[in-house]
Amino acid sequence: MSTIQQLFEHKKKDVLNVYCTAGYPYLHSTTEVMKALQDNGADIIELGMPYSDPLADGEVIQASSSIALQNGMTIETLFEQLKDIRTTIHIPIILMGYMNPVLQFGMEKFCTAAHAVGVDGIILPDLPMYEYETMYKPLFDKNDLKFIFLVTPETSEERIKKIDALCSGFIYAVSSSSTTGKNKAIEGQEEYFKKLQQLNLNNPILVGFGIKDKATFTSACKYTNGAIIGTAYIKALENSANISQTTKEFLNTILG
Incomplete structure:
Protein backbone atom coordinates (compact mmCIF):
# COMPACT_ATOMS: atom_id res chain seq x y z
CA MET A 1 0.00 0.00 0.00
CA SER A 2 1.37 3.42 -0.96
CA THR A 3 2.06 6.18 1.57
CA ILE A 4 -0.90 8.14 0.17
CA GLN A 5 -3.24 5.15 0.52
CA GLN A 6 -1.99 4.54 4.06
CA LEU A 7 -2.73 8.16 4.96
CA PHE A 8 -6.32 8.01 3.71
CA GLU A 9 -6.82 4.60 5.33
CA HIS A 10 -6.25 6.02 8.81
CA LYS A 11 -7.36 9.62 8.25
CA LYS A 12 -10.62 10.07 6.35
CA LYS A 13 -11.28 13.75 7.14
CA ASP A 14 -9.43 17.06 7.59
CA GLY A 48 6.07 22.75 -6.75
CA MET A 49 8.68 22.45 -9.49
CA PRO A 50 9.20 26.07 -10.58
CA TYR A 51 8.39 26.96 -14.17
CA SER A 52 8.47 30.26 -16.05
CA ASP A 53 4.89 29.98 -17.34
CA PRO A 54 2.74 28.25 -14.68
CA LEU A 55 -0.77 28.51 -16.14
CA ALA A 56 -2.76 27.44 -13.08
CA ASP A 57 -0.86 29.55 -10.58
CA GLY A 58 -1.70 33.02 -9.32
CA GLU A 59 0.68 35.92 -8.84
CA VAL A 60 2.10 34.85 -5.46
CA ILE A 61 3.07 31.34 -6.55
CA GLN A 62 4.28 32.65 -9.91
CA ALA A 63 6.54 35.10 -8.05
CA SER A 64 7.88 32.28 -5.83
CA SER A 65 8.61 30.25 -8.98
CA SER A 66 10.50 33.18 -10.51
CA ILE A 67 12.59 33.58 -7.36
CA ALA A 68 13.29 29.84 -7.21
CA LEU A 69 14.42 29.84 -10.86
CA GLN A 70 16.64 32.87 -10.18
CA ASN A 71 18.02 30.96 -7.18
CA GLY A 72 19.09 28.23 -9.61
CA MET A 73 16.41 25.58 -9.02
CA THR A 74 16.04 22.96 -11.75
CA ILE A 75 14.42 19.52 -11.80
CA GLU A 76 17.89 17.97 -11.66
CA THR A 77 18.84 20.09 -8.63
CA LEU A 78 15.55 19.19 -6.96
CA PHE A 79 16.17 15.45 -7.29
CA GLU A 80 19.67 15.97 -5.91
CA GLN A 81 18.16 17.79 -2.89
CA LEU A 82 15.63 14.98 -2.39
CA LYS A 83 18.03 12.04 -2.64
CA ASP A 84 18.06 11.41 1.14
CA ILE A 85 14.66 12.94 1.92
CA ARG A 86 13.12 9.67 3.13
CA THR A 87 15.51 9.59 6.09
CA THR A 88 13.59 12.56 7.55
CA ILE A 89 10.26 12.94 5.73
CA HIS A 90 7.73 10.15 6.22
CA ILE A 91 4.50 11.76 4.97
CA PRO A 92 3.43 11.63 1.29
CA ILE A 93 5.35 13.83 -1.15
CA ILE A 94 3.65 15.04 -4.33
CA LEU A 95 5.53 16.81 -7.14
CA MET A 96 3.47 19.45 -8.93
CA GLY A 97 4.64 21.00 -12.16
CA TYR A 98 4.11 21.47 -15.88
CA MET A 99 4.82 19.36 -18.93
CA ASN A 100 7.40 21.54 -20.70
CA PRO A 101 10.27 21.20 -18.19
CA VAL A 102 9.38 17.56 -17.46
CA LEU A 103 9.53 16.68 -21.17
CA GLN A 104 12.82 18.58 -21.50
CA PHE A 105 14.17 16.53 -18.60
CA GLY A 106 12.70 13.36 -20.14
CA MET A 107 9.48 11.75 -18.94
CA GLU A 108 10.95 8.29 -18.32
CA LYS A 109 14.00 9.75 -16.60
CA PHE A 110 11.71 11.97 -14.51
CA CYS A 111 9.50 9.09 -13.35
CA THR A 112 12.52 6.90 -12.55
CA ALA A 113 14.20 9.69 -10.57
CA ALA A 114 10.99 10.56 -8.70
CA HIS A 115 10.55 6.94 -7.68
CA ALA A 116 14.20 6.63 -6.65
CA VAL A 117 13.96 9.50 -4.14
CA GLY A 118 10.63 8.34 -2.71
CA VAL A 119 8.09 10.65 -4.35
CA ASP A 120 4.54 9.30 -4.04
CA GLY A 121 2.52 11.22 -6.60
CA ILE A 122 2.60 13.65 -9.51
CA ILE A 123 0.37 16.56 -10.56
CA LEU A 124 0.82 17.89 -14.12
CA PRO A 125 -2.24 20.09 -14.83
CA ASP A 126 -1.41 20.50 -18.52
CA LEU A 127 -1.05 16.77 -19.28
CA PRO A 128 -4.25 15.86 -21.17
CA MET A 129 -6.11 12.84 -19.87
CA TYR A 130 -5.96 11.10 -23.27
CA GLU A 131 -2.18 11.48 -23.48
CA TYR A 132 -1.78 10.25 -19.91
CA GLU A 133 -3.91 7.18 -20.60
CA THR A 134 -2.41 6.27 -23.99
CA MET A 135 1.24 7.31 -23.56
CA TYR A 136 2.39 7.81 -20.00
CA LYS A 137 0.28 5.75 -17.60
CA PRO A 138 2.53 2.65 -17.83
CA LEU A 139 5.53 4.79 -16.84
CA PHE A 140 3.78 6.16 -13.75
CA ASP A 141 2.49 2.71 -12.80
CA LYS A 142 5.91 1.10 -13.24
CA ASN A 143 7.42 3.67 -10.86
CA ASP A 144 4.61 3.49 -8.25
CA LEU A 145 3.70 7.14 -8.86
CA LYS A 146 0.09 8.10 -8.22
CA PHE A 147 -1.13 10.49 -10.89
CA ILE A 148 -3.50 13.15 -9.60
CA PHE A 149 -6.00 14.89 -11.89
CA LEU A 150 -7.77 18.19 -11.32
CA VAL A 151 -11.54 18.65 -11.63
CA THR A 152 -13.46 21.95 -11.58
CA PRO A 153 -17.11 22.96 -11.03
CA GLU A 154 -17.48 22.81 -14.83
CA THR A 155 -16.13 19.25 -15.20
CA SER A 156 -18.88 16.92 -16.42
CA GLU A 157 -20.02 13.99 -14.30
CA GLU A 158 -18.91 11.62 -17.08
CA ARG A 159 -15.40 13.07 -17.11
CA ILE A 160 -15.17 13.03 -13.29
CA LYS A 161 -16.03 9.32 -13.30
CA LYS A 162 -13.47 8.67 -16.06
CA ILE A 163 -10.83 10.54 -14.02
CA ASP A 164 -11.79 8.55 -10.93
CA ALA A 165 -11.26 5.31 -12.85
CA LEU A 166 -7.84 6.45 -14.14
CA CYS A 167 -6.74 8.28 -11.01
CA SER A 168 -4.90 6.94 -8.01
CA GLY A 169 -4.02 8.78 -4.85
CA PHE A 170 -6.69 11.46 -4.70
CA ILE A 171 -8.69 13.83 -6.89
CA TYR A 172 -7.77 17.52 -6.73
CA ALA A 173 -11.04 19.44 -6.74
CA VAL A 174 -10.36 23.00 -7.85
CA SER A 175 -12.86 25.17 -5.99
CA SER A 176 -13.32 27.55 -8.94
CA SER A 177 -12.13 27.91 -12.52
CA SER A 178 -9.49 30.51 -11.78
CA THR A 179 -5.85 30.56 -10.74
CA THR A 180 -4.49 29.85 -7.28
CA GLY A 181 -4.72 32.56 -4.67
CA LYS A 182 -7.94 34.14 -5.92
CA ASN A 183 -10.26 34.98 -3.05
CA LYS A 184 -13.28 33.11 -4.38
CA ALA A 185 -15.83 32.23 -1.71
CA ILE A 186 -15.41 28.57 -0.78
CA GLU A 187 -18.74 28.81 1.02
CA GLY A 188 -20.48 29.41 -2.33
CA GLN A 189 -19.24 26.08 -3.69
CA GLU A 190 -21.15 23.76 -1.36
CA GLU A 191 -23.38 22.41 -4.16
CA TYR A 192 -20.29 21.48 -6.15
CA PHE A 193 -18.71 19.72 -3.15
CA LYS A 194 -21.99 17.94 -2.40
CA LYS A 195 -22.18 16.75 -6.03
CA LEU A 196 -18.68 15.27 -5.76
CA GLN A 197 -19.60 13.60 -2.47
CA GLN A 198 -22.77 12.09 -3.95
CA LEU A 199 -20.84 10.53 -6.85
CA ASN A 200 -19.33 8.06 -4.35
CA LEU A 201 -15.97 8.15 -6.07
CA ASN A 202 -13.28 5.56 -5.35
CA ASN A 203 -10.62 8.19 -4.73
CA PRO A 204 -10.49 10.65 -1.82
CA ILE A 205 -11.12 14.31 -2.71
CA LEU A 206 -9.00 17.28 -1.63
CA VAL A 207 -10.13 20.83 -2.37
CA GLY A 208 -7.67 23.46 -3.58
CA PHE A 209 -7.65 27.14 -4.67
CA GLY A 210 -8.86 29.72 -2.14
CA ILE A 211 -8.06 27.79 1.06
CA LYS A 212 -6.21 30.28 3.22
CA ASP A 213 -7.30 30.04 6.88
CA LYS A 214 -9.11 27.89 9.43
CA ALA A 215 -12.58 28.95 8.21
CA THR A 216 -11.96 28.08 4.54
CA PHE A 217 -10.16 24.86 5.51
CA THR A 218 -13.11 23.78 7.71
CA SER A 219 -15.62 24.71 5.00
CA ALA A 220 -13.74 22.74 2.31
CA CYS A 221 -13.45 19.70 4.58
CA LYS A 222 -17.18 19.60 5.31
CA TYR A 223 -18.00 17.52 2.22
CA THR A 224 -14.54 16.25 1.21
CA ASN A 225 -11.54 14.50 2.73
CA GLY A 226 -9.44 17.59 3.13
CA ALA A 227 -7.92 20.64 1.50
CA ILE A 228 -4.80 22.08 -0.11
CA ILE A 229 -3.19 25.34 0.96
CA GLY A 230 -0.58 27.05 -1.18
CA THR A 231 -0.68 30.80 -1.71
CA ALA A 232 -1.27 31.70 1.95
CA TYR A 233 1.72 29.61 3.03
CA ILE A 234 4.00 31.04 0.32
CA LYS A 235 2.98 34.52 1.50
CA ALA A 236 3.89 33.57 5.08
CA LEU A 237 7.35 32.46 3.93
CA GLU A 238 7.92 35.63 1.91
CA ASN A 239 9.53 37.68 4.67
CA SER A 240 10.37 34.85 7.05
CA ALA A 241 13.54 35.07 9.12
CA ASN A 242 12.88 31.63 10.62
CA ILE A 243 11.24 29.02 8.38
CA SER A 244 10.50 26.59 11.21
CA GLN A 245 8.87 29.22 13.42
CA THR A 246 6.92 30.80 10.56
CA THR A 247 5.60 27.39 9.49
CA LYS A 248 4.63 26.49 13.06
CA GLU A 249 2.73 29.76 13.51
CA PHE A 250 1.05 29.49 10.11
CA LEU A 251 -0.14 25.89 10.52
CA ASN A 252 -1.34 26.67 14.03
CA THR A 253 -3.75 29.23 12.55
CA ILE A 254 -5.19 26.48 10.32
CA LEU A 255 -5.17 23.51 12.69
CA GLY A 256 -5.04 25.09 16.15
Whole structure:
Protein backbone atom coordinates (compact mmCIF):
# COMPACT_ATOMS: atom_id res chain seq x y z
CA MET A 1 0.00 0.00 0.00
CA SER A 2 1.37 3.42 -0.96
CA THR A 3 2.06 6.18 1.57
CA ILE A 4 -0.90 8.14 0.17
CA GLN A 5 -3.24 5.15 0.52
CA GLN A 6 -1.99 4.54 4.06
CA LEU A 7 -2.73 8.16 4.96
CA PHE A 8 -6.32 8.01 3.71
CA GLU A 9 -6.82 4.60 5.33
CA HIS A 10 -6.25 6.02 8.81
CA LYS A 11 -7.36 9.62 8.25
CA LYS A 12 -10.62 10.07 6.35
CA LYS A 13 -11.28 13.75 7.14
CA ASP A 14 -9.43 17.06 7.59
CA VAL A 15 -6.39 15.97 5.57
CA LEU A 16 -4.09 18.96 5.08
CA ASN A 17 -1.94 19.14 1.95
CA VAL A 18 0.43 22.13 1.90
CA TYR A 19 2.04 23.42 -1.28
CA CYS A 20 5.55 24.86 -1.24
CA THR A 21 7.81 25.89 -4.13
CA ALA A 22 11.09 23.99 -4.43
CA GLY A 23 14.01 26.38 -4.07
CA TYR A 24 11.94 29.05 -2.31
CA PRO A 25 12.62 31.23 -0.40
CA TYR A 26 16.24 30.05 -0.89
CA LEU A 27 17.74 27.45 -3.19
CA HIS A 28 18.70 25.16 -0.31
CA SER A 29 15.62 25.74 1.88
CA THR A 30 13.52 23.03 0.16
CA THR A 31 14.17 20.26 2.68
CA GLU A 32 14.01 22.69 5.62
CA VAL A 33 10.54 23.82 4.52
CA MET A 34 9.42 20.20 4.06
CA LYS A 35 10.65 19.22 7.54
CA ALA A 36 8.89 22.21 9.10
CA LEU A 37 5.62 21.27 7.37
CA GLN A 38 5.83 17.65 8.55
CA ASP A 39 6.74 18.62 12.10
CA ASN A 40 3.84 21.05 12.44
CA GLY A 41 0.90 19.02 11.21
CA ALA A 42 0.84 18.85 7.40
CA ASP A 43 -0.39 15.46 6.16
CA ILE A 44 0.92 15.79 2.58
CA ILE A 45 3.63 17.96 1.05
CA GLU A 46 2.93 19.21 -2.47
CA LEU A 47 6.25 20.37 -3.83
CA GLY A 48 6.07 22.75 -6.75
CA MET A 49 8.68 22.45 -9.49
CA PRO A 50 9.20 26.07 -10.58
CA TYR A 51 8.39 26.96 -14.17
CA SER A 52 8.47 30.26 -16.05
CA ASP A 53 4.89 29.98 -17.34
CA PRO A 54 2.74 28.25 -14.68
CA LEU A 55 -0.77 28.51 -16.14
CA ALA A 56 -2.76 27.44 -13.08
CA ASP A 57 -0.86 29.55 -10.58
CA GLY A 58 -1.70 33.02 -9.32
CA GLU A 59 0.68 35.92 -8.84
CA VAL A 60 2.10 34.85 -5.46
CA ILE A 61 3.07 31.34 -6.55
CA GLN A 62 4.28 32.65 -9.91
CA ALA A 63 6.54 35.10 -8.05
CA SER A 64 7.88 32.28 -5.83
CA SER A 65 8.61 30.25 -8.98
CA SER A 66 10.50 33.18 -10.51
CA ILE A 67 12.59 33.58 -7.36
CA ALA A 68 13.29 29.84 -7.21
CA LEU A 69 14.42 29.84 -10.86
CA GLN A 70 16.64 32.87 -10.18
CA ASN A 71 18.02 30.96 -7.18
CA GLY A 72 19.09 28.23 -9.61
CA MET A 73 16.41 25.58 -9.02
CA THR A 74 16.04 22.96 -11.75
CA ILE A 75 14.42 19.52 -11.80
CA GLU A 76 17.89 17.97 -11.66
CA THR A 77 18.84 20.09 -8.63
CA LEU A 78 15.55 19.19 -6.96
CA PHE A 79 16.17 15.45 -7.29
CA GLU A 80 19.67 15.97 -5.91
CA GLN A 81 18.16 17.79 -2.89
CA LEU A 82 15.63 14.98 -2.39
CA LYS A 83 18.03 12.04 -2.64
CA ASP A 84 18.06 11.41 1.14
CA ILE A 85 14.66 12.94 1.92
CA ARG A 86 13.12 9.67 3.13
CA THR A 87 15.51 9.59 6.09
CA THR A 88 13.59 12.56 7.55
CA ILE A 89 10.26 12.94 5.73
CA HIS A 90 7.73 10.15 6.22
CA ILE A 91 4.50 11.76 4.97
CA PRO A 92 3.43 11.63 1.29
CA ILE A 93 5.35 13.83 -1.15
CA ILE A 94 3.65 15.04 -4.33
CA LEU A 95 5.53 16.81 -7.14
CA MET A 96 3.47 19.45 -8.93
CA GLY A 97 4.64 21.00 -12.16
CA TYR A 98 4.11 21.47 -15.88
CA MET A 99 4.82 19.36 -18.93
CA ASN A 100 7.40 21.54 -20.70
CA PRO A 101 10.27 21.20 -18.19
CA VAL A 102 9.38 17.56 -17.46
CA LEU A 103 9.53 16.68 -21.17
CA GLN A 104 12.82 18.58 -21.50
CA PHE A 105 14.17 16.53 -18.60
CA GLY A 106 12.70 13.36 -20.14
CA MET A 107 9.48 11.75 -18.94
CA GLU A 108 10.95 8.29 -18.32
CA LYS A 109 14.00 9.75 -16.60
CA PHE A 110 11.71 11.97 -14.51
CA CYS A 111 9.50 9.09 -13.35
CA THR A 112 12.52 6.90 -12.55
CA ALA A 113 14.20 9.69 -10.57
CA ALA A 114 10.99 10.56 -8.70
CA HIS A 115 10.55 6.94 -7.68
CA ALA A 116 14.20 6.63 -6.65
CA VAL A 117 13.96 9.50 -4.14
CA GLY A 118 10.63 8.34 -2.71
CA VAL A 119 8.09 10.65 -4.35
CA ASP A 120 4.54 9.30 -4.04
CA GLY A 121 2.52 11.22 -6.60
CA ILE A 122 2.60 13.65 -9.51
CA ILE A 123 0.37 16.56 -10.56
CA LEU A 124 0.82 17.89 -14.12
CA PRO A 125 -2.24 20.09 -14.83
CA ASP A 126 -1.41 20.50 -18.52
CA LEU A 127 -1.05 16.77 -19.28
CA PRO A 128 -4.25 15.86 -21.17
CA MET A 129 -6.11 12.84 -19.87
CA TYR A 130 -5.96 11.10 -23.27
CA GLU A 131 -2.18 11.48 -23.48
CA TYR A 132 -1.78 10.25 -19.91
CA GLU A 133 -3.91 7.18 -20.60
CA THR A 134 -2.41 6.27 -23.99
CA MET A 135 1.24 7.31 -23.56
CA TYR A 136 2.39 7.81 -20.00
CA LYS A 137 0.28 5.75 -17.60
CA PRO A 138 2.53 2.65 -17.83
CA LEU A 139 5.53 4.79 -16.84
CA PHE A 140 3.78 6.16 -13.75
CA ASP A 141 2.49 2.71 -12.80
CA LYS A 142 5.91 1.10 -13.24
CA ASN A 143 7.42 3.67 -10.86
CA ASP A 144 4.61 3.49 -8.25
CA LEU A 145 3.70 7.14 -8.86
CA LYS A 146 0.09 8.10 -8.22
CA PHE A 147 -1.13 10.49 -10.89
CA ILE A 148 -3.50 13.15 -9.60
CA PHE A 149 -6.00 14.89 -11.89
CA LEU A 150 -7.77 18.19 -11.32
CA VAL A 151 -11.54 18.65 -11.63
CA THR A 152 -13.46 21.95 -11.58
CA PRO A 153 -17.11 22.96 -11.03
CA GLU A 154 -17.48 22.81 -14.83
CA THR A 155 -16.13 19.25 -15.20
CA SER A 156 -18.88 16.92 -16.42
CA GLU A 157 -20.02 13.99 -14.30
CA GLU A 158 -18.91 11.62 -17.08
CA ARG A 159 -15.40 13.07 -17.11
CA ILE A 160 -15.17 13.03 -13.29
CA LYS A 161 -16.03 9.32 -13.30
CA LYS A 162 -13.47 8.67 -16.06
CA ILE A 163 -10.83 10.54 -14.02
CA ASP A 164 -11.79 8.55 -10.93
CA ALA A 165 -11.26 5.31 -12.85
CA LEU A 166 -7.84 6.45 -14.14
CA CYS A 167 -6.74 8.28 -11.01
CA SER A 168 -4.90 6.94 -8.01
CA GLY A 169 -4.02 8.78 -4.85
CA PHE A 170 -6.69 11.46 -4.70
CA ILE A 171 -8.69 13.83 -6.89
CA TYR A 172 -7.77 17.52 -6.73
CA ALA A 173 -11.04 19.44 -6.74
CA VAL A 174 -10.36 23.00 -7.85
CA SER A 175 -12.86 25.17 -5.99
CA SER A 176 -13.32 27.55 -8.94
CA SER A 177 -12.13 27.91 -12.52
CA SER A 178 -9.49 30.51 -11.78
CA THR A 179 -5.85 30.56 -10.74
CA THR A 180 -4.49 29.85 -7.28
CA GLY A 181 -4.72 32.56 -4.67
CA LYS A 182 -7.94 34.14 -5.92
CA ASN A 183 -10.26 34.98 -3.05
CA LYS A 184 -13.28 33.11 -4.38
CA ALA A 185 -15.83 32.23 -1.71
CA ILE A 186 -15.41 28.57 -0.78
CA GLU A 187 -18.74 28.81 1.02
CA GLY A 188 -20.48 29.41 -2.33
CA GLN A 189 -19.24 26.08 -3.69
CA GLU A 190 -21.15 23.76 -1.36
CA GLU A 191 -23.38 22.41 -4.16
CA TYR A 192 -20.29 21.48 -6.15
CA PHE A 193 -18.71 19.72 -3.15
CA LYS A 194 -21.99 17.94 -2.40
CA LYS A 195 -22.18 16.75 -6.03
CA LEU A 196 -18.68 15.27 -5.76
CA GLN A 197 -19.60 13.60 -2.47
CA GLN A 198 -22.77 12.09 -3.95
CA LEU A 199 -20.84 10.53 -6.85
CA ASN A 200 -19.33 8.06 -4.35
CA LEU A 201 -15.97 8.15 -6.07
CA ASN A 202 -13.28 5.56 -5.35
CA ASN A 203 -10.62 8.19 -4.73
CA PRO A 204 -10.49 10.65 -1.82
CA ILE A 205 -11.12 14.31 -2.71
CA LEU A 206 -9.00 17.28 -1.63
CA VAL A 207 -10.13 20.83 -2.37
CA GLY A 208 -7.67 23.46 -3.58
CA PHE A 209 -7.65 27.14 -4.67
CA GLY A 210 -8.86 29.72 -2.14
CA ILE A 211 -8.06 27.79 1.06
CA LYS A 212 -6.21 30.28 3.22
CA ASP A 213 -7.30 30.04 6.88
CA LYS A 214 -9.11 27.89 9.43
CA ALA A 215 -12.58 28.95 8.21
CA THR A 216 -11.96 28.08 4.54
CA PHE A 217 -10.16 24.86 5.51
CA THR A 218 -13.11 23.78 7.71
CA SER A 219 -15.62 24.71 5.00
CA ALA A 220 -13.74 22.74 2.31
CA CYS A 221 -13.45 19.70 4.58
CA LYS A 222 -17.18 19.60 5.31
CA TYR A 223 -18.00 17.52 2.22
CA THR A 224 -14.54 16.25 1.21
CA ASN A 225 -11.54 14.50 2.73
CA GLY A 226 -9.44 17.59 3.13
CA ALA A 227 -7.92 20.64 1.50
CA ILE A 228 -4.80 22.08 -0.11
CA ILE A 229 -3.19 25.34 0.96
CA GLY A 230 -0.58 27.05 -1.18
CA THR A 231 -0.68 30.80 -1.71
CA ALA A 232 -1.27 31.70 1.95
CA TYR A 233 1.72 29.61 3.03
CA ILE A 234 4.00 31.04 0.32
CA LYS A 235 2.98 34.52 1.50
CA ALA A 236 3.89 33.57 5.08
CA LEU A 237 7.35 32.46 3.93
CA GLU A 238 7.92 35.63 1.91
CA ASN A 239 9.53 37.68 4.67
CA SER A 240 10.37 34.85 7.05
CA ALA A 241 13.54 35.07 9.12
CA ASN A 242 12.88 31.63 10.62
CA ILE A 243 11.24 29.02 8.38
CA SER A 244 10.50 26.59 11.21
CA GLN A 245 8.87 29.22 13.42
CA THR A 246 6.92 30.80 10.56
CA THR A 247 5.60 27.39 9.49
CA LYS A 248 4.63 26.49 13.06
CA GLU A 249 2.73 29.76 13.51
CA PHE A 250 1.05 29.49 10.11
CA LEU A 251 -0.14 25.89 10.52
CA ASN A 252 -1.34 26.67 14.03
CA THR A 253 -3.75 29.23 12.55
CA ILE A 254 -5.19 26.48 10.32
CA LEU A 255 -5.17 23.51 12.69
CA GLY A 256 -5.04 25.09 16.15
